[in-house]
Amino acid sequence: MIYLFDNCYLSTTNSVVETCKQVWIGSHPKIQDPMLHLTYDILHSYKEIDDEQLDELFNNIHQEYSDVKTVIYCDINNFMYVYSYFFNGVLEESAVKELYTFDMLKENYRIGTFAIRDVEFVNLPKTLTGTDTSSTFSSLLTETRIEIAFANSVRGNEDAFNFCVDRATKIYDGSPGFWERDAEQNLPALLSDEEFTIANLTNEDFIESFVSQFKVDTVIANNILPILQEKFGFDFMTHYFTVINDCADYEEFWEDLSSLNKEDFIKNYMLDPARAIKLQLVFPNLSNFDSINPIFWNQILKNKNNTLWLNEYKVKNGTYN
Amino acid sequence: MLHLYNSCYVYPDAMFDPSTDYIVVGQKHNILGVGIENSFYYNNVFVKQCFARFATYEDFIKSNLVEPVCSNKEKFIIYCDDETLIKFFTAKIKSHIFNFDESLFLELAKLFGVRLKIKSKLIDSSNKQIISNLGDKFIALTSASTVNKFPMSEYWTWENAGIEWKIVNRKCGVPNKHIDIATDLINRHVYSFFDEAQASYLSRKENGWATDPFNQQFRTVISMRDLYMEMRKELALFTDPLILQFFETGVTEELLKDPQFLLLVSNDKVDTWLLRWLLKLPQSNITQLRLIA
Numbered sequence: 001m002i003y004l005f006d007n008c009y010l011s012t013t014n015s016v017v018e019t020c021k022q023v024w025i026g027s028h029p030k031i032q033d034p035m036l037h038l039t040y041d042i043l044h045s046y047k048e049i050d051d052e053q054l055d056e057l058f059n060n061i062h063q064e065y066s067d068v069k070t071v072i073y074c075d076i077n078n079f080m081y082v083y084s085y086f087f088n089g090v091l092e093e094s095a096v097k098e099l100y101t102f103d104m105l106k107e108n109y110r111i112g113t114f115a116i117r118d119v120e121f122v123n124l125p126k127t128l129t130g131t132d133t134s135s136t137f138s139s140l141l142t143e144t145r146i147e148i149a150f151a152n153s154v155r156g157n158e159d160a161f162n163f164c165v166d167r168a169t170k171i172y173d174g175s176p177g178f179w180e181r182d183a184e185q186n187l188p189a190l191l192s193d194e195e196f197t198i199a200n201l202t203n204e205d206f207i208e209s210f211v212s213q214f215k216v217d218t219v220i221a222n223n224i225l226p227i228l229q230e231k232f233g234f235d236f237m238t239h240y241f242t243v244i245n246d247c248a249d250y251e252e253f254w255e256d257l258s259s260l261n262k263e264d265f266i267k268n269y270m271l272d273p274a275r276a277i278k279l280q281l282v283f284p285n286l287s288n289f290d291s292i293n294p295i296f297w298n299q300i301l302k303n304k305n306n307t308l309w310l311n312e313y314k315v316k317n318g319t320y321n
Numbered sequence: 322m323l324h325l326y327n328s329c330y331v332y333p334d335a336m337f338d339p340s341t342d343y344i345v346v347g348q349k350h351n352i353l354g355v356g357i358e359n360s361f362y363y364n365n366v367f368v369k370q371c372f373a374r375f376a377t378y379e380d381f382i383k384s385n386l387v388e389p390v391c392s393n394k395e396k397f398i399i400y401c402d403d404e405t406l407i408k409f410f411t412a413k414i415k416s417h418i419f420n421f422d423e424s425l426f427l428e429l430a431k432l433f434g435v436r437l438k439i440k441s442k443l444i445d446s447s448n449k450q451i452i453s454n455l456g457d458k459f460i461a462l463t464s465a466s467t468v469n470k471f472p473m474s475e476y477w478t479w480e481n482a483g484i485e486w487k488i489v490n491r492k493c494g495v496p497n498k499h500i501d502i503a504t505d506l507i508n509r510h511v512y513s514f515f516d517e518a519q520a521s522y523l524s525r526k527e528n529g530w531a532t533d534p535f536n537q538q539f540r541t542v543i544s545m546r547d548l549y550m551e552m553r554k555e556l557a558l559f560t561d562p563l564i565l566q567f568f569e570t571g572v573t574e575e576l577l578k579d580p581q582f583l584l585l586v587s588n589d590k591v592d593t594w595l596l597r598w599l600l601k602l603p604q605s606n607i608t609q610l611r612l613i614a
Contacts (some may be wrong), residue, residue, distance in 0.1 A: 050374060184440040188597040189583035196597060198428060201435040211442050 002103050003291045005058070005138070006066040010082055011042055012112035013073050013120045016040070021068055025049050025082065026075030029120060034117075042055070043070070050077065051133050054085055058137040079107075084130020089138030091148070093138065095312035100128040112297050146171070147296045151313040154273050154304050161271065168266045171291045207213055268305050273304040323433075324409055324592060325399075326391040326481045331409045334400040335451045338369045343398040344561055346381045347405035350374040354400075378408045378468065388473050391481070403458055408468045411457070416470040416478050419611035426465045429595065434459030436594045466599065478613050484593055485596035490612050503572045506591070507564060508545045 001011045013028060024045040029144060043065075044057065061070050072084055083103070087096040104124045146167045152160035187210060188196060200206045269275045323331040334349045345353045354371050372390075375381040380402070390397060400408070407430075414429055415421050437456030441449045471478070484506065487499040546568045567576060576582055580599075583593045599607070 174533065184436065184443055185591075185593050187439060188593045191597075193601055198431050198435075202431065207435075207439060207442075209438060 001290050002107065004072075004086055005141055005143070005244045006062055008058075008061050008065070009069070009290065010079065010086070011071050011073050012076070012079055012107050012122050014107065014122060014213065015028045016073065017069070019069075021065055021070040023061075023070065024074075025072060026078035028073075028075060035130065036131060049082075050136075051085065055135055055137045056083065058086070058135065062137070076124060079124060079206065080128055080130045084128060085133060086135050088131070088134030089136065090141070090144055090315055091166055091317065092312050092314070093132075095314075096130075097128050098312065099296070102293050102299065103222045104128075105295050106293045109229070139316065143167075146291065147300070148315060150271070150297065151300050151310045152315070154300060155307045155310055156320045165263065165267045165273050169263045181199050208310075236265060261293055272303055277301045277304065323406060323413075325409065325413060326483070326484065327393055328395055329391050329393050329397045329399065330400045331405060331406050333403060333451055333455055336448050337400055341396050341398050342393075342401060343367050343371060344373045344381075344386070345371055345398055345400045346374070346375045346378055347402040348374050349400070349402065354414050379403045382412075382468075382472060387471060388477065391416050391471070391473065403455055406455065407458065407462070408466055411466045412468050412471050415465075415468070416473070417482065419613055420609065421465075422610060423465050427462060427611070428463075429598065430459045430462045432594050432598055434462075475613055481614065483591060485592050485599060488596060488611055489599040489602075489607060490575075491577065499577070500572045503577065504567075507572075511545055511564065513548045 001009045001017075004010055016022075018040065020041070020044045022040050025040060027047065045060075046053065049057070057072075072082060080100075084096060085101060087099065091099065104126065107131075108123050143163070146164055147162040149163045149167070153164050191200075191210070298311070322333070322336070322413050325331060334345065334347070334353050337353055339371070351374060373384070373386055379386065381399075390399065401409070410430065411426070413552040418425070437452050437459065441453035441456060446548050448554055462515065473481075484499065484502045487502060490572075491499050547562060551571065563576065563579065563582065566573075570576075583597060599612075602610075
């Protein structure tokens with residue numbers, strides 16, 4: 001699933017998200033299935049589409065459904081057409097082709113689509129064969145994909161950096177952490193035998209004090225980690241930063257980090273390539289895959305010292321001109 | 322909600338959702354889900370048809386559907402009114418305690434009620450109030466309803482009992498399949514992180530340790546242990562030392578008694594509240610109750 005704008009995404013039919021508005025373009029084996037319209041909330045479907053209709057569609061989604069997740073499902077040819085038409089309005093041709101190689105991988109390997117239903121597994125070709133035309137709609141957008149902004153921010157573009165901070169703060173989901181949704185079943189394990197009594201469990205104050213431990217912090221689960229360490233002798237932070245992230249010197253900055261709010265954490269750690277290269281797992285691999293391509297993100301981090309290759313990711317229009 | 326056996330659950334009818342196979346028992350048996358296929362609200366799901374409708378709990382128990390429903394390996398839901406749900410809860414407890422003890426039953430009912438109340442505090446859903454009210458009803462119970470145990474044989478119950486019953490019985494040396502079940506649970510837990518593992522592997526294929534030319538799409542997992550060992554380098558599982566211990570030494574008594582194991586196995590199918598409560602009981606008490614598992 002490739003992020004386009006607002007809440008609108010482009011996708012092949014490798015997996016289909018049910019709970020969103022949908023647009024279907026091209027020929028799909030199941031498009032004639034009468035259950036399709038009963039099953040999905042389909043806004044429009046097109047057998048074929050041209051430049052004018054596509055811009056009209058983008059405008060329609062932008063105006064009517066900017067706050068509603070909307071996914072444009074395409075067959076292979078239409079995927080490449082919509083992809084190139086949209087991004088030709090944003091980036092230079094060579095950048096679109098290279099960006100496609102990352103997005104093609106993400107799409108073919110279904111990274112970021114936590115969808116319930118597989119409809120038809122397809123493989124996008126390695127090379128983009130799209131259109132030379134470009135979308136007027138996308139060329140007028142002032143916001144772009146965070147990866148593109150990040151590519152510009154590592155080259156010192158401050159506007160791009162500020163955009164990244166805002167966007168990442170919105171989409172960062174707080175992982176890694178201790179999830180509230182697991183708390184109901186985890187609670188018994190965190191109580192001692194003496195605490196795990198009917199009297200305590202039916203005492204509103206007692207429950208309130210326990211439930212409050214599960215509050216998910218904006219950055220990381222600071223509340224629950226000392227409890228885990230106390231109960232189980234398990235140091236999550238050391239484990240996380242040494243075993244998982246190979247960053248044994250985390251204590252040096254953790255002191256400051258633990259008191260940061262989410263925005264500062266993102267600004268000073270996740271988007272600082274020098275730190276993010278060590279903590280790369282914090283963001284791209286455990287967060288919002290729908291809105292980000294972790295393969296491209298890691299590529300930027302890996303090549304942060306050689307920014308020449310990022311020249312082509314300069315956005316043609318909008319904020320970064 | 323209330324887990325019966327295998328993948329069969331009991332839900333209050335106010336939480337009706339037609340996307341899962343279901344039957345309806347009790348007050349709303351003739352109206353719940355009728356004509357739902359044309360509803361705009363349910364456009365985003367494949368609407369399932371009701372398998373059967375029973376006016377009362379007793380009608381359902383007399384039918385020949387009890388065992389098939391409870392044996393379901395795909396998620397299956399029994400929707401019913403609150404009073405019927407309490408009957409299901411009671412029948413389940415009675416099915417597992419050969420020498421039924423009403424005071425223990427009332428404790429377990431309160432425990433289930435508390436669990437529901439806490440769930441209602443933690444979820445952000447329109448079902449909050451429904452779950453909370455149901456919790457109140459369980460907490461307020463003063464006697465067990467007169468329903469009998471489920472009509473399945475003791476052997477069936479023994480075979481299909483949840484892990485909480487098997488682990489507790491293990492405490493008294495009763496042989497059962499708890500090792501297989503615990504192994505399966507841990508493997509499934511590890512496998513549930515497979516999507517993240519795929520993403521991590523793929524994004525590091527070049528010049529990385531995860532180059533995998535023969536299994537590029539990571540669709541097959543030949544060894545759960547090997548998968549785990551690779552994932553361990555990348556994923557933040559706070560239960561990690563326990564899983565590592567499992568893959569190094571298998572399921573041990575030590576592992577089963579570890580409260581951290583509760584964290585590991587906690588999911589819809591394993592009632593960690595009940596397990597914790599039963600584990601607190603003295604061994605002599607468990608022997609006396611003759612738990613079936």
